[in-house]
Amino acid sequence: MRYLLTHLIDNAADRRPDNLAMRCRDEELSYAALAERSNQLAHRLIESGIKRGDRVGILMHKRVECAIAIHGIMKAGAAYVPLDPLAPLERLAFVIRDCGISHLIIEPRKSPMASQLADMLELRSITGSEDEVPGVDDCASLEELEQFDGARPPDVKIMEQDLAYVLYTSGSTGVPKGIVHSHRSGLAWAETAAKAYALRSDDRISNYAPLHFDLSTLDYFAAALVGAATIAIPEEVTKLGASLANFVADERLTVLYTVPLALTQLARYTETTAVPWDALRWVLFGGEPMPVKTLNPLMARYPHVQFVNVYGPTETNGCTHFPIETAQVNSDALPIGRPYDNVEALVIDQHDNVVAAGTPGELVIRAPTLMRGYWGRDDLNAVCSYYRENAPGIADRFHRTGDLVNRRATGEIEFIGRKDRQIKTRGCRVDLDEVENVLGNCPGVTEAAVYAVDDAEGYRNIHATVTANADGLQLASLRAALRRKLPNYAIPVDIDVVAELPRTSTGKIDRVSLAARASDFHKPTTNAATAGR
Numbered sequence: 001m002r003y004l005l006t007h008l009i010d011n012a013a014d015r016r017p018d019n020l021a022m023r024c025r026d027e028e029l030s031y032a033a034l035a036e037r038s039n040q041l042a043h044r045l046i047e048s049g050i051k052r053g054d055r056v057g058i059l060m061h062k063r064v065e066c067a068i069a070i071h072g073i074m075k076a077g078a079a080y081v082p083l084d085p086l087a088p089l090e091r092l093a094f095v096i097r098d099c100g101i102s103h104l105i106i107e108p109r110k111s112p113m114a115s116q117l118a119d120m121l122e123l124r125s126i127t128g129s130e131d132e133v134p135g136v137d138d139c140a141s142l143e144e145l146e147q148f149d150g151a152r153p154p155d156v157k158i159m160e161q162d163l164a165y166v167l168y169t170s171g172s173t174g175v176p177k178g179i180v181h182s183h184r185s186g187l188a189w190a191e192t193a194a195k196a197y198a199l200r201s202d203d204r205i206s207n208y209a210p211l212h213f214d215l216s217t218l219d220y221f222a223a224a225l226v227g228a229a230t231i232a233i234p235e236e237v238t239k240l241g242a243s244l245a246n247f248v249a250d251e252r253l254t255v256l257y258t259v260p261l262a263l264t265q266l267a268r269y270t271e272t273t274a275v276p277w278d279a280l281r282w283v284l285f286g287g288e289p290m291p292v293k294t295l296n297p298l299m300a301r302y303p304h305v306q307f308v309n310v311y312g313p314t315e316t317n318g319c320t321h322f323p324i325e326t327a328q329v330n331s332d333a334l335p336i337g338r339p340y341d342n343v344e345a346l347v348i349d350q351h352d353n354v355v356a357a358g359t360p361g362e363l364v365i366r367a368p369t370l371m372r373g374y375w376g377r378d379d380l381n382a383v384c385s386y387y388r389e390n391a392p393g394i395a396d397r398f399h400r401t402g403d404l405v406n407r408r409a410t411g412e413i414e415f416i417g418r419k420d421r422q423i424k425t426r427g428c429r430v431d432l433d434e435v436e437n438v439l440g441n442c443p444g445v446t447e448a449a450v451y452a453v454d455d456a457e458g459y460r461n462i463h464a465t466v467t468a469n470a471d472g473l474q475l476a477s478l479r480a481a482l483r484r485k486l487p488n489y490a491i492p493v494d495i496d497v498v499a500e501l502p503r504t505s506t507g508k509i510d511r512v513s514l515a516a517r518a519s520d521f522h523k524p525t526t527n528a529a530t531a532g533r
Helices: 006-015 031-047 065-075 089-099 108-120 143-147 183-196 216-226 241-250 260-270 292-301 378-383 432-440 475-483 511-521
Strands: 020-024 027-030 055-059 079-082 103-106 125-127 138-140 163-170 176-182 204-207 229-232 255-258 282-285 306-311 320-323 344-348 361-366 385-391 394-407 413-418 422-425 428-431 445-454 460-468 494-497
Touching: 006 031, 006 065, 006 183, 006 216, 020 031, 020 065, 027 031, 031 065, 031 125, 031 143, 055 065, 055 089, 055 108, 065 079, 065 103, 065 163, 089 108, 089 163, 089 176, 103 108, 163 183, 176 183, 183 216, 204 216, 216 229, 241 260, 260 282, 260 292, 260 445, 292 306, 344 385, 344 394, 378 385, 413 428, 413 432, 422 460, 428 432, 432 445, 432 460, 432 475, 445 511, 460 511, 475 494
Parallel strands: 020 229, 055 079, 055 103, 079 163, 103 125, 125 138, 204 229, 204 255, 255 282, 282 306, 460 494
Antiparallel strands: 020 027, 163 176, 306 320, 344 361, 361 394, 385 394, 394 413, 422 428, 445 460
């Protein structure tokens, strides 16, 4: 019987013990070894005082020990909380404090950071440090785990509704919020993905996303479900199209799950260089809209590969997808497709009424992949829930995604923009995502980011930052192209051309830093003659 995420690796170890479970650079783990070492870690955690429902932080860059940490924590009955190893110390401290984390699993090079965190917080134990951490009495290296029982997991009663992991994302206010998933929701997503993409035990599935990015759950869990290999793409490989393209070929990846930024890099490189991707079957991508004009040439070069636009906020895991059936998309934007099996999607208006096809509204999702809720945020849980009465006293709970969509008459769902990306400028309502989509499809533009900046009088103005292709970009021509598709009030008042857009740690465009930079640049300077008036 399979009802916990930890059952995935144990079942794979029973059926295919020698199958490759995880590979990162030159390190590998078979499923037998992963099951054994995760058992050892689970026993170590329980000896350290971890109880069912506790949260344990993982502070690691990509390495095979990430898989051990994930499953060892869950086997102990706890929930794993990935900590971004590149995040500022204050942000890490906020997450640890907010989620009530008292135990960390780290890689050795993070020992100095762990020491700094121990100075700021009360940590009971640390696993993975090769040195003693001042203020933490219970420290152990990864090598010391060998003294614990690896033959069996601890005898802990764990149910499918129990916490499995908590992923922290930035909310619209900039304050991180914890998204709580259970074994049931994580397992449901693994089952959904494995069925939709016909995953097999001989697949080699990429791990492009860092552990704190929700894309990684497909890599770790769907692969384990079928006994396939998870191949971690080192951080340095993800930075350049050439290294990433050759990695896909050299590692003979069969499934690549990544973000639009990576596909843009790959498209640029493969345009002039032939890279043999003969083993590749699927390219899945999600996280933000993918420029169609970049995707079309890539699909044409690799007609044997099935490209799929995957959609789903962290709260729901994946919930819709759009397998692209031709090598040419004849529209400015890709639809987010249809719901997966066992997913229900409704489109509602501002009064919570379901709207007919062709009428824009907010997308709400009901699925077994849905989160348990936001950590410690009953206010958010209430605001983000939509209920539909199913029977007297019984209501179905949907998650309000905050995404504005339109359902076509054919059933496909089109993404329009974010509710919280709508602004009023010059008295008119503008969806910044719509402006960004139009701008990104203008000739000469490679990528575009659109954001709002308040001027000295407090009025909201639209600003944009773009990257250009090798032929360069004429701003006068760009503005003329925008005027053909947008009303004047929706055209950015300022367009900056840069070599590269700033990114968050998950690879998404960092519009918050762009807006802050623009706000500082346009902030009025104080004249000494008028100061004090």
